Amino acid sequence: xxxxxxxxxxxxxxGGGIGGATCRRFAAEGARVAVLDLSFEAALKVAGAIHENGxxxxxxxxDITNRAEVEAALAQTEAQLGPVDVLVNNAGWDVFRPFTKTxxxxxxxxxxxxxxxxLHMHHAVLPGMVxxxxxxxxxxxxxxxxxxxxxxxxxxxxxxxxxxxxKTIAREHARHGVTVNVVCPGPTDTALFADYKEGAGxxxxxLEAFQRSIPLGRIGQPDDLPGAIVFFxxxxxxxxTGQVLxxxxxxxxxx
Ligand SMILES: NC(=O)c1ccc[n+]([C@@H]2O[C@H](COP(=O)([O-])OP(=O)(O)OC[C@H]3O[C@@H](n4cnc5c(N)ncnc54)[C@H](O)[C@@H]3O)[C@@H](O)[C@H]2O)c1
Numbered sequence: 262x263x264x265x266x267x268x269x270x271x272x273x274x275x276g277g278g279i280g281g282a283t284c285r286r287f288a289a290e291g292a293r294v295a296v297l298d299l300s301f302e303a304a305l306k307v308a309g310a311i312h313e314n315g316x317x318x319x320x321x322x323x324d325i326t327n328r329a330e331v332e333a334a335l336a337q338t339e340a341q342l343g344p345v346d347v348l349v350n351n352a353g354w355d356v357f358r359p360f361t362k363t364x365x366x367x368x369x370x371x372x373x374x375x376x377x378x379x380l381h382m383h384h385a386v387l388p389g390m391v392x393x394x395x396x397x398x399x400x401x402x403x404x405x406x407x408x409x410x411x412x413x414x415x416x417x418x419x420x421x422x423x424x425x426x427x428k429t430i431a432r433e434h435a436r437h438g439v440t441v442n443v444v445c446p447g448p449t450d451t452a453l454f455a456d457y458k459e460g461a462g463x464x465x466x467x468l469e470a471f472q473r474s475i476p477l478g479r480i481g482q483p484d485d486l487p488g489a490i491v492f493f494x495x496x497x498x499x500x501x502t503g504q505v506l507x508x509x510x511x512x513x514x515x516x
């Protein structure tokens with residue numbers, strides 16, 4: 262991909278399945294990567310693997326729902342790796358149950374992590390991007406935002422909100438040289454998907470059903486996602502903003 266070498270990239274939830282694969286791929290492209298995660302151990306593991314391969318990475322514990330932690334993590338990133346060129350909002354969380362069986366306290370947590378957390382990151386990073394007149398933001402939503410997903414009503418609402426928010430920010434900041442695009446994973450083999458399978462009650466049956474309904478015949482692996490994410494962050498995508506791309510083996514084919 263064009264012009265990622267030497268860029269400073271922040272990935273939230275960088276210690277997780279898709280986040281970790283994304284951090285490793287940016288590092289392989291020559292970028293400096295800030296790995297932000299609620300779990301410092303998970304962030305450290307990803308940063309360690311990048312160092313072992315000769316890349317540059319910084320592990321930071323950061324709860325994206327806490328504005329003070331967001332500000333502190335970004336200040337440390339800028340001090341050690343330089344101004345943020347690319348932001349990937351990837352951290353996410355879900356509970357899997359029918360909407361009527363959920364509690365308002367769970368909605369608050371789902372909204373805080375899947376929507377408000379990304380708003381904090383945008384709000385903290387955008388002024389610098391505007392000043393420098395360049396920036397790339399890639400938001401990780403979900404096919405649940407595009408077509409719904411049983412047992413994930415509030416999560417889907419957050420991801421749908423993230424899509425609408427991304428398009429609006431893309432419009433507000435296009436004239437500042439900042440692009441904002443969205444990648445929607447389908448079912449992907451990570452800790453989050455393992456919880457989903459358990460929540461559905463019959464994990465093996467669910468897996469079989471997904472495999473049957475995904476045109477490319479398998480659920481995703483974390484390494485299926487970074488290609489699209491890195492593309493949107495690169496100069497190859499400099500004339501693309503406000504777009505939504507599903508990476509889900511053809512499960513959804515939005516027009
Ligand atoms: N796996 C799937 O099937 C799937 C499908 C659609 C969308 N997604 C989305 O992909 C993204 C990555 O998920 P994943 O599947 O790799 O899951 P994962 O559980 O492997 O990774 C999520 C990471 O986010 C971190 N995180 C959670 N809350 C946080 C917070 N408050 N602050 C900072 N970090 C926090 C976790 O510690 C974890 O490392 C999420 O946004 C998820 O909603 C995943």
